[in-house]
Amino acid sequence: MRHILTADIGGTNSRFGHFTIDENDCLVLAGAKWLKTTDAESFGHLLDNLCRSGFSLLPDAADIVVFAVAGPIEEGARSRLPLIPWDIDLTALRDKEVSRKSLLINDFVAQAFACHSRAAEGAENILTGSSVADAPVAVIGAGTGLGKALLVRYGKGGYRAIPSEGGHTNFPFLTGWEIAFQEFLMQKRHEQYITCNTVVSGKGLSYLHCFLTGRVKEPADVVEEFSSYPDTLARAANFFARVCRNYVLETLCLGGLYVAGGLAAKAPELLRHPAFEKEFRSSDTMAHLLEHVPAYLISDENSGLWGGAVLAQQTLRKAADA
Numbered sequence: 001m002r003h004i005l006t007a008d009i010g011g012t013n014s015r016f017g018h019f020t021i022d023e024n025d026c027l028v029l030a031g032a033k034w035l036k037t038t039d040a041e042s043f044g045h046l047l048d049n050l051c052r053s054g055f056s057l058l059p060d061a062a063d064i065v066v067f068a069v070a071g072p073i074e075e076g077a078r079s080r081l082p083l084i085p086w087d088i089d090l091t092a093l094r095d096k097e098v099s100r101k102s103l104l105i106n107d108f109v110a111q112a113f114a115c116h117s118r119a120a121e122g123a124e125n126i127l128t129g130s131s132v133a134d135a136p137v138a139v140i141g142a143g144t145g146l147g148k149a150l151l152v153r154y155g156k157g158g159y160r161a162i163p164s165e166g167g168h169t170n171f172p173f174l175t176g177w178e179i180a181f182q183e184f185l186m187q188k189r190h191e192q193y194i195t196c197n198t199v200v201s202g203k204g205l206s207y208l209h210c211f212l213t214g215r216v217k218e219p220a221d222v223v224e225e226f227s228s229y230p231d232t233l234a235r236a237a238n239f240f241a242r243v244c245r246n247y248v249l250e251t252l253c254l255g256g257l258y259v260a261g262g263l264a265a266k267a268p269e270l271l272r273h274p275a276f277e278k279e280f281r282s283s284d285t286m287a288h289l290l291e292h293v294p295a296y297l298i299s300d301e302n303s304g305l306w307g308g309a310v311l312a313q314q315t316l317r318k319a320a321d322a
Contacts, residue, residue: 004312005062008107008304009046009069011083011144012262013037016050017305018057019312027118027309031056032302043088060095064316065102066308068110070145072165077104082168083144103315105163107304108149111260112139112161114307115151119300123258126271127280129294131256138253140244141261142204145197150251158314167197172242184211200243202263205236223267234275240264241279248293249286257295265299 004019004027018031033055040046051058059065069088071081077090077099093099114120115137131137137151146167154160170193173182185194185207198204202219209215209222209232217225226233248257264271281290300306 002063002316003057003061004309005057005059005065006110006305006308006312007065007067008110008302008308009067009081009084009088010037010107011070011081014040014046015302015305016055017302017309018055019305019309021313021316025313027306027313029118029302029306029309032305037084040086042086044094059098059102063101064312065098066110066312067102067104068107068304068308069104070107070147072163073104073106079104103311105161105308105311106147106149108139108141108147109161109163110304110307110311111141111147111258111298112137112149112151112307113159113310114260114298114303115139115258116159117303117306117310119303119306120258120296120298122300123296123298124268125294126259126297127257127277127293127295129256129292131294132254135255136251136253137255137258138244138248138251139258139260140247141259141264142200142240143202143262146200146243147261148247150253151255158318161311166247167200168195170194171196171199171239172246181208181211196243200240204239205232205263205267208232208236208239219263220266226267226269233269233273237270237273237275238279240270241276244295245280245283245290248290249283254289254293257293258298259295260298260303262301264297265301268297268299271295271297 002021006017008015014035014037016033020028020030035049069079070083071079073079079088090099090102090104134153139149141147148164148166150162152160205219205222212232
């Protein structure tokens with residue numbers, strides 16, 4: 001039996017998964033552990049916290065380790081994390097054997113691989129459509145920030161995920177009240193431009209609610225107030241749909257759209273709202289394509305762990321065939 005350790009290290013939570021590969025070459029989730037990222041002063045400290053937690057699988061006992069992080073990967077082993085106050089360098093790990101058997105990937109590369117895992121089997125079909133065989137699949141999600149990735153077929157039965165840092169691009173505000181909201185955010189943030197990370201995220205939901213109602217609330221509290229403030233819900237759904245539509249058009253992902261990440265899982269009404277479909281399908285030139293693109297919601301918040309395990313399994317198979 002092979003043992004896989006996966007980690008999904010985000011700006012708020014760090015999730016760890018212990019997977020096994022059974023006699024039928026199927027992945028089985030043997031256990032999961034969530035730790036607060038903010039409780040760790042460094043990547044090494046985070047791993048020390050995992051060791052002290054009593055988790056069922058530690059890095060030195062795993063056959064392969066996959067660390068998925070919310071940031072770009074440099075030289076396959078390093079990442080400067082924009083939403084976390086410390087960096088990751090696998091080459092600096094005290095245990096060099098752990099470093100040699102570890103993969104460092106973008107967190108939405110893991111979410112992309114999750115589309116072909118058990119985490120996606122229960123995905124909710126938000127928008128009906130017909131996916132094009134072998135076409136790329138778009139994966140997008142919001143939490144502390146906005147993540148994006150593509151999944152494409154590669155080789156014989158394999159897949160390759162292409163990461164993105166599109167959450168750091170400027171959000172496309174239009175006219176009227178949206179320009180006023182943009183000016184509101186500029187005053188609050190003191191930034192040269194407002195990014196998609198700021199608008200389509202948990203903090204973005206709080207900013208939007210404050211702008212529309214004058215009420216300062218945490219994202220979870222805003223979600224609780226959707227029934228009392230339906231305008232917040234409708235406009236947030238519109239913004240979410242806009243970044244989804246733009247990404248599908250930019251990448252021509254006719255294989256479908258998968259939405260993952262904490263915000264949509266906690267507030268699926270953002271995707272179920274009529275404003276989401278209306279904005280997603282809206283295009284003066286490409287509506288005939290968009291009307292056929294299906295969209296799914298992966299509500300399993302351990303989906304990043306599953307995606308990392310799928311990649312690990314694929315890597316182990318390649319090594320065995322070499």
